[in-house]
Amino acid sequence: MMEFDNFNLPYEHTGYFSTLVVDYISQSPSLRPFYTHSPNLLGIQSAIEARKSFDTPRKLLVEVLTEQYAGIDISNKTKANIESLLKPTCFTVTTAHQPNIFTGPLYFIYKILHTIKLAEMLQDKMPEYNFVPVYYMGSEDADLDELGQINLGGQDLVWKTNQTGAVGRMKVDKAFLQLINAIEGQIAIHSSGLELVNVFKQVYTLGKSIQQATLELVNHLFADYGLVVLIPDNAKLKSAYQSVVKKELVENFSHAIIAETISALKLHYKVQASGRTINLFYLLDNHRERIELVNGMYTVQALNLQFTESEILNELNNFPDRFSANVILRGGFQETVLPNIAFIGGGGELAYWLELKNLFNHCGIPYPVLVLRNSFLCLTQAQFNKMKQLGFSEPDLFQSAEALLNTIVKRDTAAMLDLTNELANCKLLFESLKEKANSVDKSLNDHVTALEIQSTKKILALQKKLLRAEKEKFQVAKRQISNLKTALYPNNSLQERVANIGDFYALHGKDFINLIYRASNTLEMQFSVLTIK
Numbered sequence: 001m002m003e004f005d006n007f008n009l010p011y012e013h014t015g016y017f018s019t020l021v022v023d024y025i026s027q028s029p030s031l032r033p034f035y036t037h038s039p040n041l042l043g044i045q046s047a048i049e050a051r052k053s054f055d056t057p058r059k060l061l062v063e064v065l066t067e068q069y070a071g072i073d074i075s076n077k078t079k080a081n082i083e084s085l086l087k088p089t090c091f092t093v094t095t096a097h098q099p100n101i102f103t104g105p106l107y108f109i110y111k112i113l114h115t116i117k118l119a120e121m122l123q124d125k126m127p128e129y130n131f132v133p134v135y136y137m138g139s140e141d142a143d144l145d146e147l148g149q150i151n152l153g154g155q156d157l158v159w160k161t162n163q164t165g166a167v168g169r170m171k172v173d174k175a176f177l178q179l180i181n182a183i184e185g186q187i188a189i190h191s192s193g194l195e196l197v198n199v200f201k202q203v204y205t206l207g208k209s210i211q212q213a214t215l216e217l218v219n220h221l222f223a224d225y226g227l228v229v230l231i232p233d234n235a236k237l238k239s240a241y242q243s244v245v246k247k248e249l250v251e252n253f254s255h256a257i258i259a260e261t262i263s264a265l266k267l268h269y270k271v272q273a274s275g276r277t278i279n280l281f282y283l284l285d286n287h288r289e290r291i292e293l294v295n296g297m298y299t300v301q302a303l304n305l306q307f308t309e310s311e312i313l314n315e316l317n318n319f320p321d322r323f324s325a326n327v328i329l330r331g332g333f334q335e336t337v338l339p340n341i342a343f344i345g346g347g348g349e350l351a352y353w354l355e356l357k358n359l360f361n362h363c364g365i366p367y368p369v370l371v372l373r374n375s376f377l378c379l380t381q382a383q384f385n386k387m388k389q390l391g392f393s394e395p396d397l398f399q400s401a402e403a404l405l406n407t408i409v410k411r412d413t414a415a416m417l418d419l420t421n422e423l424a425n426c427k428l429l430f431e432s433l434k435e436k437a438n439s440v441d442k443s444l445n446d447h448v449t450a451l452e453i454q455s456t457k458k459i460l461a462l463q464k465k466l467l468r469a470e471k472e473k474f475q476v477a478k479r480q481i482s483n484l485k486t487a488l489y490p491n492n493s494l495q496e497r498v499a500n501i502g503d504f505y506a507l508h509g510k511d512f513i514n515l516i517y518r519a520s521n522t523l524e525m526q527f528s529v530l531t532i533k
Helices: 019-025 029-034 041-052 058-068 076-084 107-125 174-187 191-203 210-225 235-239 242-251 253-265 309-318 327-337 347-353 357-363 381-389 394-398 401-412 420-440 442-488 501-508 510-519
Strands: 004-009 090-097 130-137 149-152 155-158 228-230 280-284 287-290 292-294 297-300 305-307 323-325 340-345 369-372 375-380 527-532
Touching: 004 394, 004 510, 019 029, 019 347, 019 369, 029 253, 041 340, 041 369, 058 076, 058 228, 058 235, 076 130, 076 210, 076 228, 090 107, 107 130, 107 210, 107 340, 107 375, 107 510, 130 210, 149 174, 149 501, 155 174, 174 191, 174 501, 191 210, 191 501, 210 228, 210 510, 235 242, 242 253, 242 280, 242 309, 242 327, 253 327, 253 357, 297 309, 305 309, 323 327, 327 340, 327 347, 327 357, 340 347, 347 369, 375 381, 381 394, 381 442, 381 527, 394 442, 401 442, 420 442, 501 510, 510 527
Parallel strands: 090 130, 090 340, 130 228, 340 369, 375 527
Antiparallel strands: 004 527, 149 155, 280 287, 280 323, 292 297, 297 305
């Protein structure tokens, strides 16, 4: 079993998370009107009580899951979890994410393991219930630019396909298979790297849909933990949400509700999603296009389609799978078909979920506990040793390379770089000059003040020049800091937002997944720096 050291620090100390996220974690009063349950055990219990009174379509859910898992080898734990969803005392802990190819950035792995860990903790704390971890696949997302690439070993690998529409409905083609060959060339030199490549070859076969391949891949990686994967792009599931979709088509109700919430949120925070008059797409084959109301007609301009109200409602009744909720209505669909009590998402996801409370209330759908997903920065032992050799600790790693070098120069230099005393003496000098000037002519006071400002600026500029000149003597430290920061923050971003699991799986195999599982928090919501030994 792999060993690791874990250092947790508040998200606000990293500098990578918004004020809204930091305020949510601290339970700031300014955000309290925008969610229903607090992210703690009392909030979970409150969410359970609210969920009990909602008629979740459990039988339909289990039927769909059984069909989706047909022909796939699943663990006994996953099978038992699917069956337990029929019980009125069973609830889900859910995370949602698009079907990024090859799992995309590392945080895809982190949020799933967080979901698993929280479900297990709740099971331990509340044995009278069952808690099932669910990955809800956002396979209707059409942003191929985001979902169709990974970064492996510092190299971007991009799926160049002419397919359009919902990425989950796209098919594995020859260009996709070429990506697997490129991955094999990078990581197959390691035994576990070859193992992962073989898994990719097994699940991503020519002609298979991306959503089906993603289901099989995620099942392979997490079935031992009992994870259940749901593909919501399903006519049966969407039939359970038809009343809300009909209401949106006829009344355009969501826009006004969201607009009111956004106006209140804007007083303190940046708004994440504003929505549209009709927050639905028309989903057909390789197209996912906006539905707009133009001169009384429901129009899908990209497909040159028009419907009267009766025609589009008839379309909804016959083909519910052709209607795809956007970000405003997607959460309501998720919470309708799942007996969910907690949703785990990133900072951006929490931001738009905080816009949805009144929308949920209007539709009579239970609102879940919101939990910020776990974040990790993974260091090798060598990187940890280099950090210590430079005289830094884990929180220092979130500072810029420039700030770290300044720290070393000021700490280790023999030169006198701090001109604080000189600035103080300068201030005293000009206070004396002001007294003398005022005794002669008070109109000279402004002139002396201007001279003081100019002098202070010049002393500060000199201090910067002294520091800059001294830095030239610390080129080795500068290079070491740069190398460490580049390795840990690819593309000047958090590691988890860029790197792919392939880099770590190749070296450690499934032990890496188990390591993240063991290091995962549940409701603590802190950033973790891991040193892998």
